Amino acid sequence: MARKGFNIKLKDFYSLGCSDSLNIYEVCKLGIINRLTLICILLALILITVNLSIGNYQGILIDILAILTVLIPVLTLNYFHKYRAAEYVFLWGIHLAVVAGAIHAAFENRPNEIELLLIPSAIAVVILIDGFGQWLLFISNLIAFLILKYFIAGLDNLGYIKLVAIVAVAYTGIYYFVIQFKTQLIRALHKTERLNEELIEKEKALTESNLSKDKLFSIVAHDLRSPLGLIQSLLDPSLINSLDRQKFMDYQATIRSRFKVLQENMNNLLAWAQSQLGNSKRIVSHFDLVTEVDKIIDLFEDMTASKQIKMIRIGKEERMVNLDKNHLNIILRNLVHNAIKFTPENGAIDINIEEHAGATLIQIIDSGKGVNDEMKIKILNSKLMESGIGTQGERGSGVGLSFCQELIKKNKGELRIIDNSSGGAIFEVRFPTI
Structure with a gap:
């Protein structure tokens, strides 16, 4: 000794x-x-x-x-x-x-x-x-x-x-x-x-990747099971047969809304998984940004109607950009869905499109509860996180916003999260004009 x-x-x-x-x-x-x-x-x-x-x-x-x-x-x-x-x-x-x-x-x-x-x-x-x-x-x-x-x-x-x-x-x-x-x-x-x-x-990257995957499976098991269970209960024949026509229509709207949330989460998970496997390549095309934004607004019409949220687009009627259209749609869907999720009933969401300092600027402005500093850091660093609960109990996969930041960077863009002076948050995406 x-x-x-x-x-x-x-x-x-x-x-x-x-x-x-x-x-x-x-x-x-x-x-x-x-x-x-x-x-x-x-x-x-x-x-x-x-x-x-x-x-x-x-x-x-x-x-x-x-x-x-x-x-x-x-x-x-x-x-x-x-x-x-x-x-x-x-x-x-x-x-x-x-x-x-x-x-x-x-x-x-x-x-x-x-x-x-x-x-x-x-x-x-x-x-x-x-x-x-x-x-x-x-x-x-x-x-x-x-x-x-x-x-x-x-x-x-x-x-x-x-x-x-x-x-x-x-x-x-x-x-x-x-x-x-x-x-x-x-x-x-x-x-x-x-x-x-x-x-x-490489060892550090592998460790982080394994931790992310473990967290992802935990999130999937917890957050996707809940809406599936709700949809299953709403489709119970004994429940449907006991409803009058008006209540049945209300239930149908609820099912559609829940199904869209589930579909959005599944789309995010599949796109994220594809990117992790290296299959998410950037394909640039020339298209009108305003048209794509209007399609996103139409996509979430049921969800905004169920919460009586007023969502409008502000800006020009045409704005041509050179981006990956699929990536842009994923980015817009996630940012808009996030805004709807945390905006209370009778709230408002504005989507502003403009040209600023040689760049195309997209702002999603909501009237929700805002984003704390810890969450901002996680989102901007593309970290997987526990999904927050929306104003009507909505749950996400925890992948959406993190994946958004990854795709924004792939398209040479920049994401900023700004506190809205009147309450809520402003998610601002800036793409260089090519």
Whole structure:
């Protein structure tokens, strides 16, 4: 248990300063620097203990300076998300430590190969740094290596020339192969990151789609069963036989009204299902908008008559548009049906058609209870929602207005929902004039 807790703390240390803004490659670099810094701190502490036992106080001073001036600042910079500064401090610190150690050993007249650590530090430069800083550190690393080799080893001219040639080839190989590996690795990491983002987006879309479908089936089961049950009860032979002619006519009007609501809900569900399957293509044609609006008014004549609602069209007698006629009919049917549903008896609905700022404007103005802010957001974001209950107990499928917004966007239009100053709501659809 204690070991598990220690491993967790160690992992937390390795990810010190990590943030969501970093990509995979940057997170890897951060982890490498934190690991190497921890290793360097442990090595420095070991060297302090060893130097203390042999009385090498200069070595102790160098180790303490390395911890205080390089290693702790690196961790502090990472903690405050100053990653680039931490990289430079770390790499320059390694160079200074190695050079200082090599010079100290040379003055002590002891054979020493500590400067060889500059080779792995050159690899670290290529991995951790990009751009001009990479060249600067890499070249300074090479120069430090050659200078230390010459002074510490005491090579003759021929030996030094051979060393320069060998080191030049070695460093060129290091630079070329490591930089190629780094480039390919970064490309692979970025590709993986993009694929992960796409996968997350697809998973999110699939989750939302499943939730929408679950909600849709719930709505269908609840809201379509009710009008079907009502129609079935109204068609009961024993009930019909007990009615006189006038009451029978009234019941017939009620059945027609309920049936139209049911038919409208079924049309919405079928059109919405078709769009979800990708079969709802936009087919643009040139037609008169006013004629289509008048057809919609006639379609809902029974419903407006049963609630004694006065519905009139305002505007010109002709307005030619270039839209998908089927989409427009679905949009108008849903907006008008919604207005009738929430307009009380003896209310009024105006349908205004006009040209405004280079666009065709359709306004459905009702005298109902209006639309609250939460519902506006759901409608404008094409979200399925629980259907509201109309003034005579009417229930919908919860699909209509959301599907409307989807079709309006497909036809490059815009939907606005405005509070009517005299009560009710204004559903305003704006289509660009083509």
